[in-house]
Each structure stands twice: as structure tokens, then as C-alpha cells.
Amino acid sequence: MxxxxxxxxxxxxxxxxxxxxxxxxxxxxxxxxxxxxxxxxxxxxxxxxxxxxxxNRMGLMRALMEERAYALREAVTDGPPPLGPDACPRERLLAFLDAAVDVIARNKGLLAALGHAVTTSQQPPDERPGTHPVHAFWHAHISTLIAAQRPDLDAELLAHLLLGGLQSDAVLRLLERGESARLAASLRTLVTAALDAPPAADPEAGAGA
Amino acid sequence: MxxxxxxxxxxxxxxxxxxxxxxxxxxxxxxxxxxxxxxxxxxxxxxxxxxxxxxNRMGLMRALMEERAYALREAVTDGPPPLGPDACPRERLLAFLDAAVDVIARNKGLLAALGHAVTTSQQPPDERPGTHPVHAFWHAHISTLIAAQRPDLDAELLAHLLLGGLQSDAVLRLLERGESARLAASLRTLVTAALDAPPAADPEAGAGA
DNA sequence: ACGCTAAGTGGACTGCCGGTCAGGTTGCCG
DNA sequence: CGGCAACCTGACCGGCAGTCCACTTAGCGT
Structure with a gap:
């Protein structure tokens, strides 16, 4: 700056x-x-x-994570397809998830430290410590792409679910054993299924508030 | 005992x-x-x-969590349908996820404390501190039910993804705002979609090792 | 070249916490 | 009732997050 x-x-x-x-x-x-x-x-x-x-600890980890995720962010906002804005939403979403798995796999230790730091240091109550920029950006992107294709789904919540799953301890441990390809494949399957699912047959379905 | x-x-x-x-x-x-x-x-x-x-801290939180999750465990192993063993896997899975959301919603603080405790106290390296019994049981159950219906999917990994998503910070925060019904609905949508998806058209698909 | 100033630095210090332990206490059985 | 082992306790230890203020120094104006 x-x-x-x-x-x-x-x-x-x-x-x-x-x-x-x-x-x-x-x-x-x-x-x-x-x-x-x-x-x-x-x-x-x-x-x-x-x-x-x-x-504090969280600020340090956050700065590091932002640096690590910078390339992906650039690729998403300005890069070529399939990540960049010129691809269709579906391709962008799948490509982004692959890329995110990659970033996570290469930064599992950092992710764990960050998740830990989020809850370690307590902020004054009016601050929202849990929302570090990387997570916020990823969530917004996933959420937008889902909504673009399936306005009938609760994109925001699904994005939270997907992203949360990726950062869980269990998945991080999986990644530590080099199973990132397996993870990416299953993630693809899951997301594809959600995007292709019939539009909610039961009456009470629909996007959230 | x-x-x-x-x-x-x-x-x-x-x-x-x-x-x-x-x-x-x-x-x-x-x-x-x-x-x-x-x-x-x-x-x-x-x-x-x-x-x-x-x-230590984790032992305490774990004991509390086990106590809180006891009823659900009982209902799953010995109770009546749709949770108990006499229901079909699909119904059991959906019912279980609803019930799990409920337990999580009523114990968000504890869950957060537990997730925090897992990484806080370091065990001797030969111990597996991350796998507290409740999580292990839930994972095994979900994984089994998915596998029963879709042997072609990577049930174990999907279970991790689902469970991880439920315990993530973002979702916990959602629950704090009373959105548990929304969460349960989207979870249902997601799982239903995965179970009903066409069986993996691309050649490299299949369950993991 | 030189000194001024504010940004930057360091490390002692405070308060707190997780976890341990030796010694006192107390339920329980015979 | 006596003895034993399980149990309880709180002082104690090592260590860490975060603060604070005196000191250093880069960069600028002259």
C-alpha cells in the first residue's frame, strides 16, 4: 500500500x-x-x-494465510478460465474447490494453527474475530457461484457446510496422509450431486431467509 | 458401570x-x-x-460431551425407527442427521470448547487425541449408512466432510442465531442429492482405498 | 553532512494458566 | 473400631500471551 x-x-x-x-x-x-x-x-x-x-497470535497466522491464499484470489478475480470470471459458474465452482483443496493441503499446519488461534485470543465483543478475510472471500465466492446456478438452494449455508468440512480436523488429518486427490474427487461428486439434484420436491423447501 | x-x-x-x-x-x-x-x-x-x-481440559469436555450424546447413541443402537436399526438406511441416515443437528445445536458451546481443547493440550505422540468417542461413533454410523446405499461412493470421506461441516465455527455461529431448522433442511437436501446422484459417469471415479 | 523526530525495537515484567505432587483426609470393609 | 487405600487439596513449577517504556535508528529537511 x-x-x-x-x-x-x-x-x-x-x-x-x-x-x-x-x-x-x-x-x-x-x-x-x-x-x-x-x-x-x-x-x-x-x-x-x-x-x-x-x-496477537491470530493476526500473525492470518497475515500468513492471506499471503498464501493471495495467488488463488488473484486467479479468481482476474485470471483465465476455469478459475477466472470468464468461465461458466459450474466450471468455476469445481475448479475453485480443487484449487482450494490444493491450498489447504499445502497449508494444513497453518490452517490448524489459525483455527486454533481464532478461539484462543478473545477480542472485545463487538469485534468479529472468527471471520478472517480468506475464509470470508472463499465463502462469498462459493456461495455466489452456487446461487448463480441454483437460486432455489440455500447457497450461503451450503457454502458454510462445504468450507467447514474442508477445514475440519478429520479432513486436515486426511490431507496429512496425502489423500488430497481423494478429497477433491469426493468433493466434486458431492457438489455435482447438489447442483444436479431435482429442485426440492417437498413443499417446505427453498432458500433460507 | x-x-x-x-x-x-x-x-x-x-x-x-x-x-x-x-x-x-x-x-x-x-x-x-x-x-x-x-x-x-x-x-x-x-x-x-x-x-x-x-x-486435562479435553478429558473434561469429552466426558461432558459423551454424557450429552448418550441418549442419541442409545436411540441409534437400540431404539425404534427411524433412528433405530429397524429402519431402512436412508431413513436412518436422514433421521440421524436431524438428531445430530439437534444435539449440536443444544451443545454449541461445548462443541466449541471441545474443538478448542483437542488442539490445546498436547498428548504424547503415540496417542490419538483428536478422535473423541462421540465423533468416532457418529462418523462410523454415517459412513456405514452411506456405504449401505451407495457402495460406489467414498462413504468414509463423505462422512468426514458432513460431520466436519457441522462442527465448523461458521455453522456453530449460525446455530447460535437459532438457524438449526435451516441447517437441517440444507443438510437433508445435500445428503439426498448425494444419495440420488447418478453413479459417477467419469472413469476414474469410485470409492477410495 | 548532520541533527531532529517519530517509527520502530527489545526484553523485562505482570498476571494467569495447565499440570504436578507430597501430605493430609475420609469413606469403606472387616 | 481400626486400618488401608482411595481420594482430596492447594501450594508450587514452568511457561506463555500480551504490555510497557526506555532506547535505537532510518529517513528527511536543511
Whole structure:
């Protein structure tokens, strides 16, 4: 962000060092036993610096996740089909889910740490800590694509269900065993089935409020 | 459990007091900021007692969850249709998912605390901390029922996806706003669609290993 | 080149928590 | 009633999130 006030060079350097150190730690240790002090030490900076730059554990993990998911976001908003806006919704959805599985598979440790961090640090009650930007964007995208094809379904809720399933502990563990292809295939099956299902025969069906 | 070794009366009393106090705390405070010390104090026992009876935070939450899910388990293994073993798999599955949504909706705080606890306390590496009995049973049941009707699907993975979705933060938050009927309806739609989908036209499809 | 200033930094400090343990207490059986 | 083992307790330990303020230093104006 090129604002009027430029960021000092050492600040930039330290931010990168901290992010880098966090990645390194995440790659070699269980995410829940990584302390902010360890991160600071590994990055070669003081603990205060880490907190100064990222606020708390969740801020740190969130920053890292945003960086990791940046490429996918770009591909979705500006890229070529099948991910980009020029493909038909159905193809976009399936392609996006594949890509999301990929991102998740390559960042399982981070995801676990983030899920943990979301509930670890308590915010003032008027803040919504659970909605980190990546999740929000993914949900909005999935939800929109589902709604585009099946306005009769509760797209928002289905998107939550799908996304939630992807981030669950059990699935993360599956991914750790290298089953990402299996996951992607089943996800495809599930979503395809939902999109192709007959339009809700029972009377009380329909999209939510 | 009528074993040969009987439990001392005060031990039983304390166990109940602790569980009760935990429920009380869970009802009035954010689950992640309930400490074991608070539980002990609220139950009127020493901190050591809590750890003695339940091992750690996860043990406590797990015990509580098992108690809460006991009725559903009974209904599934011994009860009448549509939950019990005398109903057809499809009906059982849909009924079970409805019931599970209900249990989850009535225990969202506990679920959140449990999910949090799973990652909070680290076990020795040879223990599998993530698989608490309730989740294992639910997964096995869903998985079996899906497999019974659609042997061509990857029932185990689909069960993980479904169950994971139900426990996700976003869905828990939805439930907090009283949207459990909406959730149950969409879940039904999704599962019905999966069960009724045409049997995987593409060549590489099929159940996983 | 140089000094000024505010952004940036570090690490000691506070408060709290999970988990342990040695010693005192108490239900229960014979 | 006496003895034993199960049980309870709360002080204690190691460690961590997050705060705070004195100190450093990059970048700019002159």
C-alpha cells in the first residue's frame, strides 16, 4: 500500500523475517505448541516487535494465510478460465474447490494453527474475530457461484457446510496422509450431486431467509 | 458401570459437581476463557481433583460431551425407527442427521470448547487425541449408512466432510442465531442429492482405498 | 553532512494458566 | 473400631500471551 507515510526499511525486513520464521516453525513443529516467543526468537527479533506488527497470535497466522491464499484470489478475480470470471459458474465452482483443496493441503499446519488461534485470543465483543478475510472471500465466492446456478438452494449455508468440512480436523488429518486427490474427487461428486439434484420436491423447501 | 471396584461416594459426588459446574460455566461464558481453575472453584473442589478425575481440559469436555450424546447413541443402537436399526438406511441416515443437528445445536458451546481443547493440550505422540468417542461413533454410523446405499461412493470421506461441516465455527455461529431448522433442511437436501446422484459417469471415479 | 523526530525495537515484567505432587483426609470393609 | 487405600487439596513449577517504556535508528529537511 503506497500511502503517504512510507514504511521503514527495517520494519519491512522484520515483518518478512517474522513471517518466514513462522513458516519454518510451522513446517517442523505441531502448530499448537508454537509460542510467540519462539517465533520472535526464530526471527531474530524481540517479542515486542512481533506483537507490535501483528497484534496477537491470530493476526500473525492470518497475515500468513492471506499471503498464501493471495495467488488463488488473484486467479479468481482476474485470471483465465476455469478459475477466472470468464468461465461458466459450474466450471468455476469445481475448479475453485480443487484449487482450494490444493491450498489447504499445502497449508494444513497453518490452517490448524489459525483455527486454533481464532478461539484462543478473545477480542472485545463487538469485534468479529472468527471471520478472517480468506475464509470470508472463499465463502462469498462459493456461495455466489452456487446461487448463480441454483437460486432455489440455500447457497450461503451450503457454502458454510462445504468450507467447514474442508477445514475440519478429520479432513486436515486426511490431507496429512496425502489423500488430497481423494478429497477433491469426493468433493466434486458431492457438489455435482447438489447442483444436479431435482429442485426440492417437498413443499417446505427453498432458500433460507 | 457396575464393575467389581466400586467408586467412593464422595468421588461420585465430586465428579457430578465438576460436570455440573462445567455446564454452568459453559452456559454463561465464552468456552475458550473457561479455565480449569474456574471449573474447580465453581464446583467447590480443589484444582487437583479436577485433573485427577479428568486428566486435562479435553478429558473434561469429552466426558461432558459423551454424557450429552448418550441418549442419541442409545436411540441409534437400540431404539425404534427411524433412528433405530429397524429402519431402512436412508431413513436412518436422514433421521440421524436431524438428531445430530439437534444435539449440536443444544451443545454449541461445548462443541466449541471441545474443538478448542483437542488442539490445546498436547498428548504424547503415540496417542490419538483428536478422535473423541462421540465423533468416532457418529462418523462410523454415517459412513456405514452411506456405504449401505451407495457402495460406489467414498462413504468414509463423505462422512468426514458432513460431520466436519457441522462442527465448523461458521455453522456453530449460525446455530447460535437459532438457524438449526435451516441447517437441517440444507443438510437433508445435500445428503439426498448425494444419495440420488447418478453413479459417477467419469472413469476414474469410485470409492477410495 | 548532520541533527531532529517519530517509527520502530527489545526484553523485562505482570498476571494467569495447565499440570504436578507430597501430605493430609475420609469413606469403606472387616 | 481400626486400618488401608482411595481420594482430596492447594501450594508450587514452568511457561506463555500480551504490555510497557526506555532506547535505537532510518529517513528527511536543511
Amino acid at each position: 503506497t500511502e503517504g507515510r512510507r514504511e521503514r526499511a527495517d520494519a519491512v525486513r522484520n515483518r518478512r523475517a517474522i513471517l518466514l520464521a513462522t513458516e519454518e516453525l510451522l513446517a517442523h513443529h505441531r502448530p499448537e505448541k508454537i509460542s510467540m516467543e519462539q517465533v520472535a526468537a526464530a526471527a531474530g527479533v524481540g517479542k515486542g516487535t512481533v506483537f507490535h506488527r501483528f497484534g | 457396575t464393575e467389581g471396584r466400586r467408586e467412593r461416594a464422595d468421588a461420585v459426588r465430586n465428579r457430578r459437581a465438576i460436570l455440573l459446574a462445567t455446564e454452568e460455566l459453559l452456559a454463561h461464558h465464552r468456552p475458550e476463557k473457561i479455565s480449569m481453575e474456574q471449573v474447580a472453584a465453581a464446583a467447590g473442589v480443589g484444582k487437583g481433583t479436577v485433573f485427577h478425575r479428568f486428566g
